Amino acid sequence: VKIAVVGVGLIGGSIGLAARSRAGASVCGHDPDPRALAAALDLGAIDRAAEDVSTAVGEAEVVFVAAPVGALPEIVEAVLAAAGPDCVVSDVGSTKQAIADQIDDPRFVGGHPLAGAETAGVDGARVDLFDGAAWYLTPSRDTPSRLLERLRETIGAFGAHPREIDPEAHDRLLASLSHLPHVFANVLVEGAAAALGREGQDVGDGAPAGPSFRDATRVAGANTAIWTDIYLANRDALVVAVDDAIAQLREVRDALATGDAATLAAWNDRARAKRDRLTGADPGS
Amino acid sequence: VKIAVVGVGLIGGSIGLAARSRAGASVCGHDPDPRALAAALDLGAIDRAAEDVSTAVGEAEVVFVAAPVGALPEIVEAVLAAAGPDCVVSDVGSTKQAIADQIDDPRFVGGHPLAGAETAGVDGARVDLFDGAAWYLTPSRDTPSRLLERLRETIGAFGAHPREIDPEAHDRLLASLSHLPHVFANVLVEGAAAALGREGQDVGDGAPAGPSFRDATRVAGANTAIWTDIYLANRDALVVAVDDAIAQLREVRDALATGDAATLAAWNDRARAKRDRLTGADPGS
Numbered sequence: 001v002k003i004a005v006v007g008v009g010l011i012g013g014s015i016g017l018a019a020r021s022r023a024g025a026s027v028c029g030h031d032p033d034p035r036a037l038a039a040a041l042d043l044g045a046i047d048r049a050a051e052d053v054s055t056a057v058g059e060a061e062v063v064f065v066a067a068p069v070g071a072l073p074e075i076v077e078a079v080l081a082a083a084g085p086d087c088v089v090s091d092v093g094s095t096k097q098a099i100a101d102q103i104d105d106p107r108f109v110g111g112h113p114l115a116g117a118e119t120a121g122v123d124g125a126r127v128d129l130f131d132g133a134a135w136y137l138t139p140s141r142d143t144p145s146r147l148l149e150r151l152r153e154t155i156g157a158f159g160a161h162p163r164e165i166d167p168e169a170h171d172r173l174l175a176s177l178s179h180l181p182h183v184f185a186n187v188l189v190e191g192a193a194a195a196l197g198r199e200g201q202d203v204g205d206g207a208p209a210g211p212s213f214r215d216a217t218r219v220a221g222a223n224t225a226i227w228t229d230i231y232l233a234n235r236d237a238l239v240v241a242v243d244d245a246i247a248q249l250r251e252v253r254d255a256l257a258t259g260d261a262a263t264l265a266a267w268n269d270r271a272r273a274k275r276d277r278l279t280g281a282d283p284g285s
Numbered sequence: 286v287k288i289a290v291v292g293v294g295l296i297g298g299s300i301g302l303a304a305r306s307r308a309g310a311s312v313c314g315h316d317p318d319p320r321a322l323a324a325a326l327d328l329g330a331i332d333r334a335a336e337d338v339s340t341a342v343g344e345a346e347v348v349f350v351a352a353p354v355g356a357l358p359e360i361v362e363a364v365l366a367a368a369g370p371d372c373v374v375s376d377v378g379s380t381k382q383a384i385a386d387q388i389d390d391p392r393f394v395g396g397h398p399l400a401g402a403e404t405a406g407v408d409g410a411r412v413d414l415f416d417g418a419a420w421y422l423t424p425s426r427d428t429p430s431r432l433l434e435r436l437r438e439t440i441g442a443f444g445a446h447p448r449e450i451d452p453e454a455h456d457r458l459l460a461s462l463s464h465l466p467h468v469f470a471n472v473l474v475e476g477a478a479a480a481l482g483r484e485g486q487d488v489g490d491g492a493p494a495g496p497s498f499r500d501a502t503r504v505a506g507a508n509t510a511i512w513t514d515i516y517l518a519n520r521d522a523l524v525v526a527v528d529d530a531i532a533q534l535r536e537v538r539d540a541l542a543t544g545d546a547a548t549l550a551a552w553n554d555r556a557r558a559k560r561d562r563l564t565g566a567d568p569g570s
Contacts, residue, residue, distance in 0.1 A: 114495025134493045163493065169484040176473075176480035177494045181501040184469045186556035187533045188461075191526060193559040195461035199454040207565030208419045208448065209462045210399025214564045215500045216466040221557020228550045235541040241476060242538045246531050248472045253527045256520040265513045271471035272506020274478040279499045280492035 001154065004060035005029045006053055006079060008040035010116050011092050012066030013125030015158070016045035021127055023157035030056035040122050054082035062154050064111075065091040070229045073102040080105050088147035094174065095233040096138045096167040109151055110138035110167060113160055114178070128159065132280070135160035136174075138167040175237035180245060182227060183238070185220035188213070286439065289345035290314045291338055291364060293325035295401050296377050297351030298410030300443070301330035306412055308442035315341035324407050339367035347439050349396075350376040355514045358387040365390050373432035379459065380518040381423045381452040394436055395423035395452060398445055399463070413444065417565070420445040421459075423452040460522035465530060467512060468523070470505035473498070 003025040005012045012029070019025040029046030030053055031037040037049045050056035057063055057079055067075050072093050079089050080103070090111040093099055099110050115133040116124075135155045139148050152162045165173070192209060201208055231238060255263040288310040290297045297314070304310040314331030315338055316322040322334045335341035342348055342364055352360050357378050364374050365388070375396040378384055384395055400418040401409075420440045424433050437447045450458070477494060486493055516523060540548040 114493075114498075116496075132492065133495065163486065165484065165486065173480050173484045173486065173493075176477045177498050180476065181473055181497050183534070183537055184473060184501065185560075186553060187530055187537070188466055188469060189556045189560045189563060190533060190552075191465065191529055192461045192563055194529075195458050195526075196563070199450065199458045201448065201450065201454075201458065207417065207563065208399075208458075209563045210418065211401075212466050212504045213399075213462050215503045216469065217560050217564065218500045219497045220560040221553050221555075224550050224553045224557070227553055228546050231541060231549050232544055232546060235544060239538055239541050241480075242534055242541070244476055244479075245472055246534050246538075248475060249468070249527055249531050249534075252468055252472070253524055253531075256516060256524050256527070259517055259520060261513050261517060264516050265509050267475075268471060268506050268509045268512055270506075271474045272509070275470075275474045275502050275505040278474060278477055278481070278492065278494045279502065 001025045001062060001150070002058075002060045003027045003154070004056045004058070004063040005046065005066065006056055006063065006075060007031055007066035008036055008045060008122050009066060010120040010122065010124045011113065011129075012064065013040050013043065013045040013122035014116065014127070014129035015064050015066065015092075016040060017043075017125055017127040018130060018158035019154070020044065020047065022159065023154055025154075028056050028058060028060065036122050040125075043122060043125060045122060045125055053078045057082040057087070059084070060087055062150060063087060063089045065089065067091075067093075068226050068229060069093045069095055069098070069233050072099050076103055076108060080107060083107065086147075088151045090137070090151055094178065094230045096136070096170040098233050100138060100140070100167040106140070106142040106144060107147060109143055109148060111151070111155075112136040112170065112174070113155075115160070130155075130158045130160040133160045134163050136163050136165050136170050138165060138170055171234050172237045172240070175234055175241040179230060179234055179238050180241045182219050182222060183242065184245075185217045188217050189220045286310045286347060286435070287343075287345045288312045288439070289335075289341045289343070289348040289364075290331065290351065291341055291348065291360060292316055292351035293321055293330060293407050294351060295405040295407065295409045296398065296414075297349065298325050298328065298330040298407035299401065299412070299414035300349050300351065300377075301325060302328075302410055302412040303415060303443040304439070305329065305332065307444065308439055310439075313341050313343060313345065321407050325410075328407060328410060330407060330410055338363045342367040342372070344369065345372055347435060348372060348374045350374065352376075352378075353511050353514060354378045354380055354383070354518050357384050361388055361393060365392060368392065371432075373436045375422070375436055379463065379515045381421070381455040383518050385423060385425070385452040391425070391427040391429060392432060394428055394433060395455075396436070396440075397421045397455065397459070398440075400445070415440075415443045415445040418445045419448050421448050421450050421455050423450060423455055456519045457522045457525070460519055460526040464515060464519055464523050465526045467504050467507060468527065469530075470502045473502050474505045
């Protein structure tokens with residue numbers, strides 16, 4: 001299969017690596033940053049580097065656009081203009097309703113792999129980045145089934161699990177699965193920094209926080225340009241998710257204030273069971 | 286130095302390993318579970334296994350009690366009754382005010398290393414568990430300086446950074462650094478499970494959530510018995526931390542609802558800077 005990747009950062013580069021080594025594909029890449037493009041070629045993430053989008057797309061059967069959410073519509077339009085009638089074009093953006101509203105072409109199927117970190121470049125690309133990852137796809141009623149099937153097979157070859165979903169449902173879901181965790185990470189950091197200041201604790205002498213805090217805040221302050229875009233692109237759903245979280249926190253607060261051990265224990269047991277299902281964790285861990 | 290460890294789970298076992306290999310100590314251990322005690326001996330976490338607390342304490346110069354918060358006062362009293370006048374006794378419990386209120390003996394100095402996970406047993410013990418970790422200590426005005434100094438040196442030899450703090454300040458701080466992150470993890474899991482149900486997503490076919498969710502919820506549903514104890518032992522401070530978090534979430538919610546990109550971007554930039562200081566993270570990561 002002939003694959004083109006437009007935008008060869010962490011995600012685009014990992015798509016290239018997986019496409020070449022696992023899908024037996026030839027991969028042509030393009031990136032507006034010539035250094036990133038050269039690095040992708042050096043790393044073996046692409047077979048050929050193209051100077052512009054239309055050259056990259058050429059005879060491709062599958063095109064992945066891996067660009068920031070705000071830049072996606074323009075690039076996807078350029079790709080569709082260059083692509084043939086039997087080419088399927090997808091993206092990897094973190095929100096799906098906005099792009100679905102803006103692109104009206106049956107060859108376009110929105111996509112979103114839940115993998116990686118948007119902050120890193122092609123140097124962080126890994127052939128196994130998508131192993132076992134959910135990869136959401138938002139086909140429409142107009143999507144030709146042969147194009148959807150080709151996209152699903154390609155993604156499956158990368159090691160990911162394709163999951164079909166409506167764009168609006170995707171965005172509501174990701175508000176809870178990804179955007180709210182980013183908000184929470186920032187809130188934890190702000191609260192902890194304020195608490196350390198109030199208690200007169202110097203943060204200079206070794207890290208004052210432990211591993212649970214480090215993991216819970218790993219994504220705090222993730223790339224501001226990318227994340228401000230994501231927050232705003234999905235703000236309606238995220239407002240609902242934040243409101244739901246506030247309602248939950250009020251319930252926990254009340255159980256704490258009244259010393260309600262039974263409620264706290266039952267709540268914690270439920271969380272363990274659900275967490276294991278959501279993350280595929282070993283139930284014993 | 287002669288060290289005794291009462292309770293040889295993950296933390297107690299790691300103390301034993303670090304004490305023997307890094308502090309050149311001889312370590313006598315006791316645990317109410319004979320299998321854990323035998324495993325600690327097999328793993329080299331202790332030099333000798335003692336059948337009861339007073340035998341374990343014997344001639345020890347430093348004693349660490351590594352037991353659940355609820356069981357601590359009784360065990361610490363038993364240790365103090367068996368310990369000599371020049372022995373310093375510490376614990377590793379996640380809250381410090383309750384034990385400080387209950388133990389009135391100048392030889393006792395409360396402690397809390399920010400490392401490990403309370404759910405695992407001695408099989409997870411590691412000699413390097415405390416490398417670079419903050420280890421809070423709550424000496425009182427009656428603590429003899431020679432005992433405090435011996436405890437600080439021992440902990441420093443383990444690779445940890447001792448940090449002195451009032452017990453009340455410790456508990457307020459840990460509400461933000463540890464207990465609230467656990468609450469948030471549970472809230473994220475509940476919200477995500479509800480969202481998946483609403484959107485009709487099957488959780489059977491591979492994990493529907495990505496790495497940021499997995500890290501943010503690693504501690505969701507941590508050992509219920511231990512964590513219900515911790516939540517209740519520190520409920521006053523945790524209620525304040527939850528209220529602060531709700532206030533912060535309301536501000537973020539308002540910025541989202543009004544599409545205030547500048548406020549969201551500044552908030553995210555602040556979080557990144559603070560997170561790097563709190564966790565000792567490489568600023569570039």
